[in-house]
């Protein structure tokens with residue numbers, strides 16, 4: 422998306438949604454359990470936090486952890502700040518504006534890097550290599566990664582994922598984890614409900630904006646593109662999914 426008006430419409434669609442990718446409290450909890458135990462006042466970084474759904478789940482599941490929630494989109498960070506204030510955790514959960522390719526934390530400083538639905542922006546291998554120096558010895562990473570679940574996906578699905586040409590199957594992801602020098606602690610595929618948690622509010626927003634922009638060709642084109650992603654999931658979700666990968670350094 423290059424046109425600034427298209428970008429504005431994209432963010433109007435996405436502003437105020439509860440989450441910006443597939444996920445749920447139950448999956449975050451399951452992944453955290455696979456990650457093992459953490460010290461009191463463990464230091465976490467939630468990379469690509471979006472509006473902070475998983476940030477707030479982590480704050481609830483680790484009630485004394487210090488959490489920085491990192492994103493490069495300021496309106497999402499304001500949403501995180503509102504949530505931390507409402508939940509009374511603003512003294513230990515901080516919204517941080519920054520770039521996942523240049524983490525703001527010092528070397529060897531983090532017990533846990535969390536990243537739901539955003540590591541693909543750097544690519545799995547690149548993210549794992551670049552984030553490792555920021556972990557303490559034995560520090561852990563938990564992230565979700567788009568994966569192919571069946572061979573020969575339909576052309577429309579291949580096109581939908583064309584922005585991530587290195588997307589692999591689960592075994593390919595496990596091999597990347599190992600070759601990047603991590604020990605895989607566990608993995609699982611997100612259930613369908615996690616996708617619906619993202620797509621149902623998104624689809625409701627698309628419907629509202631379709632009325633608002635009924636005479637606006639650019640806006641309708643962006644809305645159609647967003648709807649096409651949801652429709653493709655309904656038709657072809659057996660071909661792809663999100664894999665939660667949990668590993669230690």
Ligand SMILES: C[S@@+](CC[C@H](N)C(=O)[O-])C[C@H]1O[C@@H](n2cnc3c(N)ncnc32)[C@H](O)[C@@H]1O
Pocket residue numbers: 439440441442443444468469470471472473474475491492493494497519520521522536537538539542
């Ligand atoms: C698919 S969303 C996932 C958001 C959130 N983890 C969730 O599951 O609801 C990806 C997020 O990564 C953020 N992002 C994109 N590029 C980034 C970068 N270079 N550095 C930090 N965050 C980035 C986006 O603003 C967005 O919030």
